[in-house]
Amino acid sequence: MKFNFFTSVTPETAFLETILAKKDYELWNYRQDLLLKAPQILMNCLHYERSISKNLRNAIIERLASLQAVSPEKRQEKPSLLISDIDNTFLSSRDPRYESNSTPYPGIKELYKALLHGNSNDDLPLRRKASLCAFLTARPGQPLFKHFRPLSSKMKKITSDALRLAGIALEKQLILWGDFLHCLPQPGSMYKSLGKGKIANFDKFSKLYADYQFIFFGDNGEADIDVARAMLRSAGAAMSAIFIHDLKNLSPDEIKQFAAEGIFIYKSIIDAALIALTKELISHEQALDIARAVVNETDNSHTSSDDKAITAFNRRIEAISLDLQRLHQQLADPEIIELIKRINKKHLLPPSLSSDLSYS
Numbered sequence: 313m314k315f316n317f318f319t320s321v322t323p324e325t326a327f328l329e330t331i332l333a334k335k336d337y338e339l340w341n342y343r344q345d346l347l348l349k350a351p352q353i354l355m356n357c358l359h360y361e362r363s364i365s366k367n368l369r370n371a372i373i374e375r376l377a378s379l380q381a382v383s384p385e386k387r388q389e390k391p392s393l394l395i396s397d398i399d400n401t402f403l404s405s406r407d408p409r410y411e412s413n414s415t416p417y418p419g420i421k422e423l424y425k426a427l428l429h430g431n432s433n434d435d436l437p438l439r440r441k442a443s444l445c446a447f448l449t450a451r452p453g454q455p456l457f458k459h460f461r462p463l464s465s466k467m468k469k470i471t472s473d474a475l476r477l478a479g480i481a482l483e484k485q486l487i488l489w490g491d492f493l494h495c496l497p498q499p500g501s502m503y504k505s506l507g508k509g510k511i512a513n514f515d516k517f518s519k520l521y522a523d524y525q526f527i528f529f530g531d532n533g534e535a536d537i538d539v540a541r542a543m544l545r546s547a548g549a550a551m552s553a554i555f556i557h558d559l560k561n562l563s564p565d566e567i568k569q570f571a572a573e574g575i576f577i578y579k580s581i582i583d584a585a586l587i588a589l590t591k592e593l594i595s596h597e598q599a600l601d602i603a604r605a606v607v608n609e610t611d612n613s614h615t616s617s618d619d620k621a622i623t624a625f626n627r628r629i630e631a632i633s634l635d636l637q638r639l640h641q642q643l644a645d646p647e648i649i650e651l652i653k654r655i656n657k658k659h660l661l662p663p664s665l666s667s668d669l670s671y672s
Contacts, residue, residue: 507535
């Protein structure tokens with residue numbers, strides 16, 4: 313958006329001032345439409361646009377927070393917003409089991425979809441429900457200082473390109489960007505600074521949707537455990553679920569300790585679906601949809617022909633097979649048996665062994 317020299321008012325300021333002029337229900341519906349059609353615009357104008365005055369920013373935040381009392385949603389379940397970390401949570405970045413850093417974990421999109429819809433038969437119009445996934449990253453969007461902008465833009469492009477390769481339409485996607493300062497190390501650990509950046513971003517975002525409940529997905533490779541605990545402190549009952557991808561092979565006792573805090577540790581997508589099913593966050597059929605997606609997307613995956621890559625791929629297949637067996641124990645659904653047969657057929661023979669067999 314460009315500055316208007318004739319009116320001395322930026323388009324961002326004009327847009328925000330129209331929000332203040334709207335009445336309660338009109339504003340509630342307008343915000344829902346924005347969330348579906350242009351989800352980035354409120355965060356951009358309120359928190360990433362430096363020209364907005366502090367008074368106007370605070371007035372808008374206070375006005376949007378008041379919607380919690382006037383929301384036309386009169387059912388027990390609030391609409392949901394799912395907040396997801398990107399690397400090692402949505403994308404398999406640096407995960408040794410996967411070759412590509414821009415590969416979404418098989419079944420992750422179906423899992424997010426199920427959790428956003430919930431296990432009810434709620435068929436409210438999409439405009440009213442307006443559930444959405446937002447990506448939370450400490451990587452910079454618009455830096456405060458000009459001399460940080462070239463490096464920040466490069467870091468932002470890396471993230472944007474990875475999401476595009478994963479099939480995410482960025483023009484319809486909400487991304488909660490950090491700042492370059494969040495990427496600077498602090499005494500003790502760089503991850504502490506990254507975590508603080510994510511927490512600050514979530515606090516800003518959650519105030520715009522005070523009538524919503526939130527679901528968080530992260531991993532325990534960096535600072536997401538700290539982020540999750542901060543979310544529980546600041547949002548409290550509005551946090552309907554927190555899932556953390558286990559990259560450190562935690563013990564069963566450690567997993568129980570986190571569960572007591574309200575943080576669910578999962579080792580795979582089907583494991584997360586089992587937890588969600590047990591907690592009645594998703595239905596039997598939704599759990600099956602997630603299992604189907606895991607198998608289908610693994611069917612469509614490709615791996616290189618070297619022994620190391622094939623060994624890693626076969627370990628994934630074995631893990632998925634075991635997960636499906638656990639799911640079958642829970643659901644006792646005959647379709648899962650067919651999924652197990654399908655996934656077991658995906659085992660690959662390493663080239664070295666294939667060569668040996670060809671001469672035998």
